[in-house]
Amino acid sequence: MAADLADTPITVNQLLPAGATESGMIPEDLPVEARARLLPADVMAAPIRWLCSPEASGVYDERIVATEFGSWLASRPPR
Secondary structure (H helix, E strand, C coil), X not given: CCCCCCCCXXXXXXXXXXXXXXXXXXXXXXXXXXXXXXXXXXXXXXXXXXXXXXXXXXXXXXXXXXXXXXXXXXXXXXX
């Protein structure tokens, strides 16, 4: 998609949580030990806010892992 939209003002990135997250899609009967390994859904919050901000202008075709967002962002060259 990023390549298809490269000549438009639309930017495309991938945002992954880095594992299963606690959400409404998790079955109620999931064993407790499996539920304990779920990531909180809010792991996606900071990268989503950043991607929606002017700071992300021009960022495209990136694969961002939410649990690694802080280090990913710190490794980016200054604008």
